[in-house]
Amino acid sequence: MVTIKDIAKKAGVSVTTVSRALNGHDDVNEETRRKIKRVAEELSYSPNAVARSLVSKKTRTIGLIISDINRAGAKDAFAYEILCGINDRAGELNYDLLLFSTNPSKQMEKSYSALCKERNVEGAILSGLRLDDPYLQEVIEQNAFPCVLIDIPKTGENVGYIASDSRSGAAMATNHLLQLGHRHIAMINGHDRAHVSQERLAGYRDALEQAGVEYRPELVYDGSFTEDGGAEAMYRILLRHPEVTAVFCASDLMALGAMRTLERMERKVPDEISIIGFDDISIAAYCSPKLTTIRQDKYQLGYQGAQLLIDILDKRTDNRKILLGNQLIVRESTRQIAST
Amino acid sequence: MVTIKDIAKKAGVSVTTVSRALNGHDDVNEETRRKIKRVAEELSYSPNAVARSLVSKKTRTIGLIISDINRAGAKDAFAYEILCGINDRAGELNYDLLLFSTNPSKQMEKSYSALCKERNVEGAILSGLRLDDPYLQEVIEQNAFPCVLIDIPKTGENVGYIASDSRSGAAMATNHLLQLGHRHIAMINGHDRAHVSQERLAGYRDALEQAGVEYRPELVYDGSFTEDGGAEAMYRILLRHPEVTAVFCASDLMALGAMRTLERMERKVPDEISIIGFDDISIAAYCSPKLTTIRQDKYQLGYQGAQLLIDILDKRTDNRKILLGNQLIVRESTRQIAST
DNA sequence: TCTTTTTTCCGAAACGTTTCGGATTTTACG
DNA sequence: CGTAAAATCCGAAACGTTTCGGAAAAAAGA
Numbered sequence: 009m010v011t012i013k014d015i016a017k018k019a020g021v022s023v024t025t026v027s028r029a030l031n032g033h034d035d036v037n038e039e040t041r042r043k044i045k046r047v048a049e050e051l052s053y054s055p056n057a058v059a060r061s062l063v064s065k066k067t068r069t070i071g072l073i074i075s076d077i078n079r080a081g082a083k084d085a086f087a088y089e090i091l092c093g094i095n096d097r098a099g100e101l102n103y104d105l106l107l108f109s110t111n112p113s114k115q116m117e118k119s120y121s122a123l124c125k126e127r128n129v130e131g132a133i134l135s136g137l138r139l140d141d142p143y144l145q146e147v148i149e150q151n152a153f154p155c156v157l158i159d160i161p162k163t164g165e166n167v168g169y170i171a172s173d174s175r176s177g178a179a180m181a182t183n184h185l186l187q188l189g190h191r192h193i194a195m196i197n198g199h200d201r202a203h204v205s206q207e208r209l210a211g212y213r214d215a216l217e218q219a220g221v222e223y224r225p226e227l228v229y230d231g232s233f234t235e236d237g238g239a240e241a242m243y244r245i246l247l248r249h250p251e252v253t254a255v256f257c258a259s260d261l262m263a264l265g266a267m268r269t270l271e272r273m274e275r276k277v278p279d280e281i282s283i284i285g286f287d288d289i290s291i292a293a294y295c296s297p298k299l300t301t302i303r304q305d306k307y308q309l310g311y312q313g314a315q316l317l318i319d320i321l322d323k324r325t326d327n328r329k330i331l332l333g334n335q336l337i338v339r340e341s342t343r344q345i346a347s348t
Numbered sequence: 349m350v351t352i353k354d355i356a357k358k359a360g361v362s363v364t365t366v367s368r369a370l371n372g373h374d375d376v377n378e379e380t381r382r383k384i385k386r387v388a389e390e391l392s393y394s395p396n397a398v399a400r401s402l403v404s405k406k407t408r409t410i411g412l413i414i415s416d417i418n419r420a421g422a423k424d425a426f427a428y429e430i431l432c433g434i435n436d437r438a439g440e441l442n443y444d445l446l447l448f449s450t451n452p453s454k455q456m457e458k459s460y461s462a463l464c465k466e467r468n469v470e471g472a473i474l475s476g477l478r479l480d481d482p483y484l485q486e487v488i489e490q491n492a493f494p495c496v497l498i499d500i501p502k503t504g505e506n507v508g509y510i511a512s513d514s515r516s517g518a519a520m521a522t523n524h525l526l527q528l529g530h531r532h533i534a535m536i537n538g539h540d541r542a543h544v545s546q547e548r549l550a551g552y553r554d555a556l557e558q559a560g561v562e563y564r565p566e567l568v569y570d571g572s573f574t575e576d577g578g579a580e581a582m583y584r585i586l587l588r589h590p591e592v593t594a595v596f597c598a599s600d601l602m603a604l605g606a607m608r609t610l611e612r613m614e615r616k617v618p619d620e621i622s623i624i625g626f627d628d629i630s631i632a633a634y635c636s637p638k639l640t641t642i643r644q645d646k647y648q649l650g651y652q653g654a655q656l657l658i659d660i661l662d663k664r665t666d667n668r669k670i671l672l673g674n675q676l677i678v679r680e681s682t683r684q685i686a687s688t
Numbered sequence: 689t690c691t692t693t694t695t696t697c698c699g700a701a702a703c704g705t706t707t708c709g710g711a712t713t714t715t716a717c718g
Numbered sequence: 719c720g721t722a723a724a725a726t727c728c729g730a731a732a733c734g735t736t737t738c739g740g741a742a743a744a745a746a747g748a
Contacts (some may be wrong), residue, residue: 022728057466059704062398063733079432083630092419099449106446109439126397129409165456290423296636307419362698399734403703
């Protein structure tokens with residue numbers, strides 16, 4: 009390995025000068041700088057980032073703790089799009105990303121903060137964590153290193169969060185169904201360890217109450233954010249609440265499951281029952297019928313999340329909270345209620 | 349920051365002993381070890397991985413250069429599944445992943461090998477690179493650091509590759525169509541800067557020739573691996589080769605595009621034209637008609653790729669090449685040719 | 689009791705870089 | 719020409735860890 013010393017020797021200067029020359033400091037003669045650069049080139053020198061960060065305390069690295077990077081996520085590609093956003097913004101700002109191997113199988117022995125401290129990342133972005141994650145509290149309380157949480161509404165001196173506005177999104181979805189004349193609207197929600205589930209439920213209630221429709225808790229089913237869960241929930245709705253003409257699903261995946269059940273039971277969507285999802289995953293535009301849904305911009309979640317983190321790092325902002333808007337995408341799975 | 353020195357001082361021993369105690373060396377009294385561990389705990393010490401790797405030359409980090417991590421990839425989630433596989437295996441073996449910000453927009457000034465050398469990663473996995481990538485050659489020739497290429501058939505002392513067997517997969521697809529009685533089979537291929545395109549074309553030819561069907565180059569169109577490209581190619585096929593009754597698409601995304609065109613032109617799939625794809629992306633099981641395709645195990649590409657890299661690192665194998673099998677998934681987009 | 693072996697510990701160097709404080713040389717100014 | 723200022727360079731320390739070689743202390747053997 010060729011080091012700064014080798015260059016110094018060959019160029020006949022001190023290591024100090026080599027360092028300063030290569031880093032563009034201005035107290036080095038242009039001619040010596042050229043020479044040093046030439047020698048560095050000849051020896052095909054490349055700086056050792058590890059040594060550099062040991063002294064500078066800077067790694068230009070952002071830690072990523074994305075617990076939902078797994079096979080199952082391929083369908084909704086949720087984590088993926090977030091990652092793309094982070095990757096793009098981090099790339100633009102010249103940060104690299106360190107993906108921690110948060111081993112979910114064997115109980116992790118190291119906390120997130122330990123992980124980040126050890127590796128000297130400058131900050132971290134956490135996504136896919138459950139509200140009851142044992143290490144989450146520690147991250148926030150210790151306030152040890154700057155981080156941005158995705159979809160977890162906690163802030164602190166050094167911790168910010170970003171999310172899409174689930175509540176208004178859910179209200180938007182429910183309103184859409186209401187405007188189509190539906191009055192008996194069920195909801196298939198995700199598991200309640202996710203904050204977004206609470207928010208989406210609240211939005212659903214908001215819309216109902218504002219429209220003067222009674223909110224009936226028994227119409228809300230748990231689909232645990234999975235396709236099978238959605239399918240299962242739909243069976244129960246069909247069985248127990250035949251009066252229901254529309255279902256708001258808190259995720260597209262669950263909506264897909266619900267539609268599968270409806271197909272099996274030979275109930276036509278949207279003619280007999282309207283379905284609206286949440287997320288706008290790519291399948292939504294291809295399935296049959298195409299799914300009406302609330303689009304949330306997952307990419308921006310990552311992109312602006314990365315931006316927020318770096319703003320926090322550079323103490324460039326006091327803002328610790330970003331809420332992204334959503335968009336209603338009307339496709340084929342919802343329809344004006346049949347006038348009976 | 350609390351260091352090993354602080355522990356040494358508080359425990360009344362030397363830094364050497366602390367280091368050896370914490371790292372489980374056996375030349376330290378069990379009692380002192382306990383004491384040191386206790387002190388470390390009290391001070392909530394966490395080791396500095398940067399300093400450690402400066403001296404040990406080990407980072408337990410794998411570099412990732414995945415040039416196709418971008419928004420567009422959300423539909424096929426190809427890069428994502430590979431990443432999941434890598435992430436899982438790396439996690440199991442206790443490696444972290446460093447995602448390099450290969451900024452495709454501004455021309456990268458640093459080569460991959462420079463990137464990896466600087467950051468002292470132990471090895472790297474490269475995916476999504478084009479055959480004509482300017483830096484690819486350098487990686488292989490310099491042989492500077494161990495790496496695994498995905499879908500690029502080059503090997504070397506320290507470089508291995510992993511891919512799914514595109515050629516046999518394409519033959520499998522074409523055979524499926526032949527067995528259904530099709531004789532006029534067009535192909536929509538990807539751009540030819542990808543090695544897989546060449547392979548899939550070869551497989552297509554293999555199958556045709558083996559079945560005694562003439563290979564006609566004019567039936568092969570370039571869909572450049574995009575949905576729009578597939579749609580465009582399909583238009584041309586319809587226009588110029590009305591005799592075609594089946595199309596083999598070298599990717600599901602292009603198949604989706606082709607099906608879009610067919611729907612617009614009111615040609616029924618599979619009644620009038622059979623379509624088979626390649627990849628088995630998640631949409632394939634949901635679109636209408638559901639897409640018959642060749643499934644390749646992208647997750648294993650990553651998982652076994654990571655394994656291969658680590659085997660190379662540990663000099664545990666001389667194998668430098670892994671070829672994964674594919675699987676024909678028959679759904680709804682192919683059918684026995686209508687007997688005329 | 690004396691020597692040898694084993695156990696337990698430590699000092700110092702090393703990893704490759706940055707940076708502080710100062711030294712030397714050159715240039716500018718009166 | 720003498721002095722002040724600017725330009726250019728350098729030595730040494732520091733970052734937090736590991737490890738080599740050996741030293742001191744304890745245990746074992748004769």
